[in-house]
Amino acid sequence: MNLTFPTPTVAGEIYVAENSVTYQWDGSKWTTQIRPSYANTGSNPGPNPPVAPTPGTFWFDTVSGQLFTFFNDGTSEQWVETSTVHGTLYSP
Numbered sequence: 111m112n113l114t115f116p117t118p119t120v121a122g123e124i125y126v127a128e129n130s131v132t133y134q135w136d137g138s139k140w141t142t143q144i145r146p147s148y149a150n151t152g153s154n155p156g157p158n159p160p161v162a163p164t165p166g167t168f169w170f171d172t173v174s175g176q177l178f179t180f181f182n183d184g185t186s187e188q189w190v191e192t193s194t195v196h197g198t199l200y201s202p
Contacts, residue, residue, distance in 0.1 A: 113127050113129065114141050115133070117167075118135035120135070121135060121136060121137035122135065125140065153168045153170035154168060154169045155170040156169070159171075159178070159180075164180065165181060165187065167180040178189055178190060179192045
């Protein structure tokens with residue numbers, strides 16, 4: 111796959127390419143932005159939250175059936191419930 115990058119206008123500009131990789135213009139070239147392994151990648155299902163999450167990470171608690179988001183409110187970071195269980199969980 112050949113990628114076509116836009117003409118950058120300022121250092122720090124971000125571009126998400128067709129391959130879903132995020133690149134940043136450093137003033138002379140586009141560089142790949144490495145994300146922590148859990149950053150915004152699906153729901154991370156399991157009985158315990160992911161280790162070393164970044165804000166915006168989702169965790170689906172397989173014990174309680176709850177979905178949480180790791181949130182930074184400016185003074186602290188915590189898991190915040192983003193859904194509630196209503197009724198019975200159904201499987202197809």
